[in-house]
Amino acid sequence: MLLGIPLLLAATALRPRFARLPENKPVLLRADAPALFALVDEIAQVAGTRGVHAIAVDTEINASVMPYGLRGRRLLTLGLPLWEILTPRQRVALLGHELGHYGNGDVRHAAVVHTALRSLTTWRYVFAPVPQPTGIEILVNVVYIVPGLLVQGLLMLLDQLTLRAAQRAEYLADREAAHAGSSEAAVGLMDRMLVVDSAEILLRREVNALAMSGPRSAREAEHRADELWERLTAHMASIPEHEYERRRRAGSLRGHSVDATHPPTHLRRARLLADVPRDAAVAPDDDRDRRIAGELAAARTAVARRLIRDGLDG
Template sequence: MAEGESAIVRTVEEKSQSCPECGAAIRADGRFVVWCGACEWNVDPEGPERDRERERDRLDRARRALARRHGERLLTEVTAGGSLRARRDPASLLAFVIALAVHGATLGLALGGVWWLVRGWGGAGMLLGLFLLAVAWSIRPRTARPPAAGPVLLREDAPELYALVDEVAGVVGTRGVDQVVVDARVNASVLAHGVRGRRLLTLGLPLWEILTPQQRVALLGHELAHYSNGDTRHGLVVSTAYRSLTTWHYYFVPITRPSAVEMVTNLLYVVPRLLLQGMLTLLDHLTLRAAQRAEYLADRGAARAASTEAAVGLMDRILVTESAEVTLRREANRASLTGPHGARAAEGGAEEIWERLRAYMASIPEDEYERQRRVGARRGHSVDATHPPTHLRRTCLLAGPSAPAAVVTGEDRERRIAAELAGARATVARRIVRDGFRA
């Protein structure tokens, strides 16, 4: 057993006590919430108020509520024998039409700007033309930007990792990615950017490190399956229109602590802001069902690639990612408290952070996973405002037939991939120790 691992194990102190509500025996791990599995006493001591504090934005709250409703309906359809197959429904077609109208308005502003610029050349009309062109440029259709810089792995840098990505992509019915970026988030994502739609896979190294090899395959399968399941929301036309509307909405956000003149401006902003918020909400309603279906289909892709067991295990890991964030924050804080010399020494041995993280996550008892599953069912825990609640995704996977793994990584392959990631692991670890961990 590694030194970091044994240190973690030594901190585990399990005690037995009786539930104050029903008297059932409770095995309590002092690092986690003490609760009763029989009557659910203290299962969620923080309650839903914590989630409400996090979701101060009205649109975000509305999206989460819609995600839960659509997720529950889709799960009911699936368990009743329905199909998750991606399809173009009237809502998706209407969303596409609205998106084209948004882009048409942008084009109209650009043409109007050119017209006023030419017509008013040398006069005041030029100012209006330049203003319209500036507005049209700011809300132009734009693909998503790549995330903040992190270690970039090109195909020649990590041939074994790319080969694994290509193999998983083939199983879920799509092609691989053009670039892999490694960062310090407990997350992973795929992104198509640029005119040519180059695919970028971002691997959050903390998440990668706490997963088993098959769960890593499930993670890749889930992310890559988004390219093959007809997700309207993330299609080029609708996604760029959504960003344009979001930019418009930002322009009409009320001025805080306004002066007398700014109060008048805020009043003038009310109508356009409500109209824009209504359009954003409408697009949410029209595309969220397809987005939910896409997430369920991506989970099915993960199960096909890595096995149902691995995909369900990935869901469980997602439920306890907050524990990983707390561990990384604690490691970074410990380095900062040792002073400059201690921080430099900690930075020199920064890669040990991954050993301690894995050891801590491996020591989480099954009782805590079960508590998180029950809390998730109560609160509707989800990865973000557009994902179905995690407990529904887990239930959907278990409701279908159990799938065997189509992609299995052997020990030799795992070692080669680990060697390819060694430089990125060291860089990200040093960055966490030096700059602190940010979720």
């Protein structure tokens, strides 16, 4: 029993960590956004998988679907800056891509591998050496060397074993994006991904301008937070075609790393153009798009205010 107690404690500490619903960002359930969930369900059916149980909205220029909880429910995370710069058709393609990872059996999105990657990443953080250690922290760093190396080795091994499958899964998910939103929308999504850094620069510039204008202007800006999205959309619409072409050529000249989980955007775009053109399996619906915009209105304002506050605090 004396030996069993520390083993039980170790097993408890090393148990798989399951994600939870985020507490620091708006989370929508079906009752909050029926039109958006209906769209996700329709796209999931096209991709050959099930829908999601919750939708979180945050400040990232990204989107993802991940399992959470012991029952493996799914959480879709929409980055509002990315969502705002896409057309309705491109948004369908984006959702088709994210759900396509599950419809195509992406090994990194499978419950066992995803949980293992998440747990190992958490433990790598736990065993990271304390920077500028003092006193007892020096001893802690020494004790953490061996378990830290073991965790890092396991994480690198699992990463390498699933690397090729992850790269292939991106191309398959792009195919689902074209299936759901049309080939044209999927190619347009790739073009937008080429210039997302421009959106990030614009957001940072707007927040810096508010910081320099004084606290009163910043407080007023929080009440007009939605204007941030209007300026972002106008900025992205002003990017000329030759800039997209320059980015594609730069990506081609730069090449890519063989150990990258995502293939270069210009290669993914070329793959879409090489396939037989597809029409949208999810029919356009202007009324649905307006209802979705209404459902996201509160989160849209909250995220804009969060961007302004974080920028001013930073």
